[in-house]
Amino acid sequence: MKIVIATVSAALCFAAAPLHAQEVAPAETAAPAEPAAASAPAAEAAVPEPVAETPVARALPASTQVSITSDGEITSKKVEVGDKFQFTVVNDVQEAGEVAIPRGSKVEATVTWKTGKAVGGKSGKFELSFDKINVRGADYKMRGTHRQEGKGNTVAAVFATWLVSGRSAVMLPGQMVTVFTDQPIPY
CATH class of the missing domain: 2.40.128.260 (Type IV secretion system, VirB10/TraB/TrbI)
Structure with a gap:
């Protein structure tokens, strides 16, 4: 029975490892989302800001x-x-x-x-x-x-x-x- 428990424990550990790897994978996929978020301000920066009118020097x-x-x-x-x-x-x-x-x-x-x-x-x-x-x-x-x-x-x-x-x-x-x-x- 000790062998069965050890085998089941090992199986659970191996089963948990891929779950843990899957949990990490979404975090890795979230990392590429950051550059997309970083590119959003760049897209906003492309829109010219209103410029205050300066008086024409006469x-x-x-x-x-x-x-x-x-x-x-x-x-x-x-x-x-x-x-x-x-x-x-x-x-x-x-x-x-x-x-x-x-x-x-x-x-x-x-x-x-x-x-x-x-x-x-x-x-x-x-x-x-x-x-x-x-x-x-x-x-x-x-x-x-x-x-x-x-x-x-x-x-x-x-x-x-x-x-x-x-x-x-x-x-x-x-x-x-x-x-x-x-x-x-x-x-």
Whole structure:
């Protein structure tokens, strides 16, 4: 009887072994399913995601005309070469119906040349070079020059050249000057 039990036990062990192998086989077949699952995100990745719209960058072109005026009086009596002065944009500069440079934007100018009034009826003169404009917190290059001359006194100078001198050059707030942008200005 011990032999029968041992034979039955062995038979059960051998019978269980194939069952165990069958149980393992489905796990092995499940492993190939993982690459199929992994390929599913790849298929999803092939579908393009919606892209957030970026605003189209527009820019005011270089060489655009801008009207400005001085923030204060500038006179050849008091200026020196290298002095800097502030100007203000008089009107909105528009491009395609939108304001590219708002009124009130600041422009910086530098005195590049100066003469004082002189004997013989010669007037004082100075010249400004416009360097940059500040638009919405960013500086952009400008170009343009302006020469301001005082009025000479030529009639009196004909009679007494050593006694008469011309007048100083004076630029007052409200006097309009035209300058140009030197680079595109985004808006």
